[in-house]
Amino acid sequence: MNRAEREAAVRRILEQTPAPVPPDLCAEAVRRGERMLRRRRFVRRVLWLVTCAAVVAFTVWAARVHPWVEPPSQTTPPITGW
Template identity: 75%
Template sequence: MNRSEREAAVRRILEQRPPQVPPELYEDAVRRGGRMLRRRTAVRRMMWLVLAAAAVAFTVWALTARPWVEPPSQTTPPVTGW
């Protein structure tokens, strides 16, 4: 199929009348789309909630563990000059 044949086939397809869509198909599509949007919104809110909980947990851990402070030494320094 060369270019002119393809163009002619496309023109024939575009000139045809679109097929009739059953009316209940629209209602099903709207219902499923609404369900998908609600589910997506719920997942997004849950992810934000998990992220906020993780941030709070990290902050509490950092304030109690204080990982930036040097731990106390386990041995005493040698005593000299006695």
Template identity: 70%
Template sequence: MNLPEREASVRRLLEQTPPPVPPELYVDVVRRGGRMLRRRTVARRLMWLLLFAAAVAFVVWAATARPWVEPPSQTTPPLTGW
């Protein structure tokens, strides 16, 4: 098949009317689609909740541990009594 023949066959396929969809199949697809959307919504909310909990835990840890403060040096004794 050359290019114009392929294009013509594809156009014929696209112009045909699709076969009718059985009504019970439509109901089943709508039910499954709704279930998928609910699961996706729940998963998205759980991920946001987990992200929020991790952010709160990090802020609490940073506020109590203060990792930006340099720890006191313990390698040399302090200079006292000079």
């Protein structure tokens, strides 16, 4: 297809009347968009809640167990009788 044929095809497409748009298209799009935003907001809140619960659980665990303290050595038996 050369340039003239492409231009003619584009002109034919542009001169055609557009397809009719359903009258409730805007209202349906708004409804779906609001529902999608509510879902995203809910998921974001749940993820923040889970993150906060994980931070609290880790803090409580770390405060009770003290993972940063080196455990006592068990490789050498205690010396007795000196």
